[in-house]
Amino acid sequence: MKRYLRKVLAGLAFVVMMGAGASGAEPAFTFKVSDDGPTLSVTFDGETFYVRSKDEVISEIQCEIYEEEVKNDPSLCVSSVDANFDGFNDLMITETLYVPNPYCSFYLWNPETVKLERDESLEEIIGPRFDSEARRIIGFSHGSVTDNQETEYRWIDGRLTLTWRKTQIYDENRGLFVITEEVRDEEGAMEVSSEISLTEGQMDRFLEGEPFFDRETIDKISEVARGLLGSPLSGDGEFHGRAITDDKPVSAWLFELDSGEIACFEVADDLSGLYLNKGGDDGVFRIDFGDGVSLGQRVY
Numbered sequence: 001m002k003r004y005l006r007k008v009l010a011g012l013a014f015v016v017m018m019g020a021g022a023s024g025a026e027p028a029f030t031f032k033v034s035d036d037g038p039t040l041s042v043t044f045d046g047e048t049f050y051v052r053s054k055d056e057v058i059s060e061i062q063c064e065i066y067e068e069e070v071k072n073d074p075s076l077c078v079s080s081v082d083a084n085f086d087g088f089n090d091l092m093i094t095e096t097l098y099v100p101n102p103y104c105s106f107y108l109w110n111p112e113t114v115k116l117e118r119d120e121s122l123e124e125i126i127g128p129r130f131d132s133e134a135r136r137i138i139g140f141s142h143g144s145v146t147d148n149q150e151t152e153y154r155w156i157d158g159r160l161t162l163t164w165r166k167t168q169i170y171d172e173n174r175g176l177f178v179i180t181e182e183v184r185d186e187e188g189a190m191e192v193s194s195e196i197s198l199t200e201g202q203m204d205r206f207l208e209g210e211p212f213f214d215r216e217t218i219d220k221i222s223e224v225a226r227g228l229l230g231s232p233l234s235g236d237g238e239f240h241g242r243a244i245t246d247d248k249p250v251s252a253w254l255f256e257l258d259s260g261e262i263a264c265f266e267v268a269d270d271l272s273g274l275y276l277n278k279g280g281d282d283g284v285f286r287i288d289f290g291d292g293v294s295l296g297q298r299v300y
Contacts (some may be wrong), residue, residue: 031080044074099140146170231259
């Protein structure tokens, strides 16, 4: 009889433990919907998140959480954010932690139904970051060690809309990193606004926020060097300083030529002009980018 009672008590204890999420265990997370809105509490029983307003369960969210650490402490994957910038805090559940591309599910507060309602459009954004001041959502995803994509979304007429995208890939055939930026045009289509190709050295400068040229500009300077100085460039160059030339802001670069000599080229910030700085009394010579490369007028 005693053995039977012990089994019954053990079974009851197991039921209580498993049912804690539904019956009102210590909440894993609480948040206030708004200054004058309700406070919501969230509990998790290993399979289902229960959202309560006071003692009433207003939402039951089925969710597959694989990390044991999260199952033991679900507050690690639950947070609140005003995901649609309407002044009400919403529920965000990060379903995959400790991975390069975290996926999240979103449940937006509906003040009319007084419930949290799932929004699947937000789930398209990988690793979302919310900028409430600019009213935009930034996403970032890894394709590989060298490839990634950054996106910007905004709410336009109540719909989540992709407005900007930057994609980085490594072109193995050319041995270059290619960075493409796209923006949403007036008709709602994504249009390429810029594309640059970088060597590994240029990519390092780009990531460090240092001045750099893309492959096409380097090739153009090398073509000019061959025509004017009789020798192409032998490297990517070294940043030398900033200046104003021909009323244009320029960056000056020192390039080593195949001949072993050093040449200083100045490049306009808008890439509208290239200047060969020969120094001293020789002055500066301008070369315009166009269908062909030609020696322009002497500036000084």
